[in-house]
Amino acid sequence: EPEVTQTPSHQVTQMGQEVILRCVPISNHLYFYWYRQILGQKVEFLVSFYNNEISEKSEIFDDQFSVERPDGSNFTLKIRSTKLEDSAMYFCASGQGMNTEAFFGQGTRLTVV
Amino acid sequence: ELKVEQNPLFLSMQEGKNYTIYCNYSTTSDRLYWYRQDPGKSLESLFVLLSNGAVKQEGRLMASLDTKARLSTLHITAAVHDLSATYFCAGIPRGGGADGLTFGKGTHLIIQP
Numbered sequence: 001e002p003e004v005t006q007t008p009s010h011q012v013t014q015m016g017q018e019v020i021l022r023c024v025p026i027s028n029h030l031y032f033y034w035y036r037q038i039l040g041q042k043v044e045f046l047v048s049f050y051n052n053e054i055s056e057k058s059e060i061f062d063d064q065f066s067v068e069r070p071d072g073s074n075f076t077l078k079i080r081s082t083k084l085e086d087s088a089m090y091f092c093a094s095g096q097g098m099n100t101e102a103f104f105g106q107g108t109r110l111t112v113v
Numbered sequence: 114e115l116k117v118e119q120n121p122l123f124l125s126m127q128e129g130k131n132y133t134i135y136c137n138y139s140t141t142s143d144r145l146y147w148y149r150q151d152p153g154k155s156l157e158s159l160f161v162l163l164s165n166g167a168v169k170q171e172g173r174l175m176a177s178l179d180t181k182a183r184l185s186t187l188h189i190t191a192a193v194h195d196l197s198a199t200y201f202c203a204g205i206p207r208g209g210g211a212d213g214l215t216f217g218k219g220t221h222l223i224i225q226p
Contacts, residue, residue, distance in 0.1 A: 033213055043156065043201065045213030056212050091155060101146055101158040102214065 002026045004105035006092050012111045013082055021077045021108045023092030032075045033093040033102055034067065036060070043091070049075065082112045115140050115206045119217035127225055129191050134220045136185040136202035145185045146203045146214060147176050156201065159187075192224045 116139035162178035203214035
């Protein structure tokens with residue numbers, strides 16, 4: 001069964017460093033998303049990506065964040081100059097169309113120390 | 114801005130009992146989703162509800178949507194321990210294309226033997 005895959009599963013980084021979280025969406029999906037979940041809290045939308053550009057972003061997704069689809073399969077989230085409060089589980093998701101559900105990857109647990 | 118409120122946030126129940134989780138949302142939403150999350154795991158899509166009066170059932174779970182009341186429910190019939198998890202509802206504001214999901218805080222469900 002096709003699934004969204006994310007790497008790494010756990011990333012520890014020092015405050016101020018840059019990290020890149022990687023995702024391989026399901027191959028025939030057109031919509032791609034990043035969400036984050038701070039431990040014990042709700043899932044928060046960061047950004048959606050369609051047709052090779054950002055279609056929507058939340059207030060959380062400021063200049064510190066960027067996304068890229070560098071080739072036909074990968075979808076990355078870059079976080080520059082990480083802060084302690086960036087520690088969270090980051091989920092990538094993809095969807096086939098507007099009225100279908102988004103399928104979530106297993107997540108990358110980012111720990112900023 | 115869409116706000117999604119779930120209640121209860123925590124529910125402990127016995128096997129064999131029935132219960133309902135409620136999801137209210139603040140503005141018109143194109144569609145309503147229910148997800149399940151096991152501890153430390155990703156989000157598993159349960160239901161997508163696209164129109165007023167939509168009802169979907171899978172095993173012991175049944176979800177419904179009343180767009181006029183801005184309410185969705187997730188009903189659990191004859192609960193079993195395996196259904197212990199956190200359940201999230203999520204919506205997308207009307208007119209959203211690739212817009213991200215707005216999640217509720219989740220209902221942490223524990224089913225005891």
